[in-house]
Amino acid sequence: MTAIKLTDVRKSFGRTEIIRGVNLSIPKGERHAIIGPNGAGKTTLFNLISGRFPITSGSIEVNGRSTAGLAPQEINRLGLSRSFQITSIFPRMTVFENIRCGLLWARGYRYSFWHLLGGQKGLNEEAEALLERLNLAGRRNLLAGLLSYAEQRALEIGITIAGGADIILLDEPTAGMSHSETDYAVDLIRRVSEGKTLLMVEHDMGVVFGLADRITVLVYGEVIASDVPTAIRGNAAVREAYLGTEAA
Numbered sequence: 001m002t003a004i005k006l007t008d009v010r011k012s013f014g015r016t017e018i019i020r021g022v023n024l025s026i027p028k029g030e031r032h033a034i035i036g037p038n039g040a041g042k043t044t045l046f047n048l049i050s051g052r053f054p055i056t057s058g059s060i061e062v063n064g065r066s067t068a069g070l071a072p073q074e075i076n077r078l079g080l081s082r083s084f085q086i087t088s089i090f091p092r093m094t095v096f097e098n099i100r101c102g103l104l105w106a107r108g109y110r111y112s113f114w115h116l117l118g119g120q121k122g123l124n125e126e127a128e129a130l131l132e133r134l135n136l137a138g139r140r141n142l143l144a145g146l147l148s149y150a151e152q153r154a155l156e157i158g159i160t161i162a163g164g165a166d167i168i169l170l171d172e173p174t175a176g177m178s179h180s181e182t183d184y185a186v187d188l189i190r191r192v193s194e195g196k197t198l199l200m201v202e203h204d205m206g207v208v209f210g211l212a213d214r215i216t217v218l219v220y221g222e223v224i225a226s227d228v229p230t231a232i233r234g235n236a237a238v239r240e241a242y243l244g245t246e247a248a
């Protein structure tokens with residue numbers, strides 16, 4: 001069964017074609033990384049898959065269903081959840097409240113949930129369990145804005161997975177992290193994506209080669225290679241286009 005399937009997907013902004021005929025098929029349960037130089041169109045691809053922007057032509061399927069004409073929250077209901085390249089937590093809410101908000105959001109309450117606070121016992125238990133998985137239980141009452149950068153990203157991943165989606169999109173989850181923070185994040189991502197489909201954009205080759213079952217290389221809106229890590233590492237065109245400087 002295929003989790004995400006892109007068929008000849010194209011996207012233009014004005015006259016510029018940014019995504020130029022991408023085909024990509026990601027089986028359920030795969031950890032898949034998209035790499036490529038700045039401006040290649042990686043985030044744009046995420047925006048198309050998650051429904052933030054409509055595609056210009058081609059087709060996208062999520063869990064076997066066409067996403068044509070669907071709004072982001074409808075695609076979310078097909079089982080897909082994404083994080084953003086820029087941190088998107090609520091800094092003036094506590095860690096616990098952020099997670100609970102993520103859970104409520106996933107249940108479709110959006111921002112009108114404060115009417116319901118208090119009567120959500122199951123929800124609180126779920127939030128506690130998720131905080132444990134994120135190693136953030138000890139921080140539960142801290143304002144999220146006071147967490148370390150790595151902890152904020154962990155919280156963000158928590159919010160992303162809160163709805164129980166079986167497909168997770170992470171855009172540069174380790175960007176701006178130190179070595180040890182990155183190790184921590186990789187471990188966390190590996191744990192929370194267990195049994196799910198993971199699609200991530202990532203510049204850190206250590207993270208990519210450590211986590212991904214398969215890697216797709218996007219250059220100027222086109223896939224130049226999509227294969228297992230060892231094959232990508234040995235691919236001359238990939239080395240020339242991208243890896244040469246980083247993997248040398």
Ligand SMILES: Nc1ncnc2c1ncn2[C@@H]1O[C@H](COP(=O)(O)OP(=O)(O)OP(=O)(O)O)[C@@H](O)[C@H]1O
Nearest residue numbers: 013014018036037038039040041042043044045085
């Ligand atoms: N909403 C938009 N309107 C017009 N152009 C856009 C829009 N979003 C992205 N672009 C352009 O599309 C191209 C690809 O951008 P995108 O953000 O997808 O690249 P990226 O591969 O994620 O890069 P990075 O590695 O720097 O995050 C860029 O030239 C960018 O300026």
Ligand SMILES: [Mg+2]
Nearest residue numbers: 042043044085
């Ligand atoms: Mg990007």
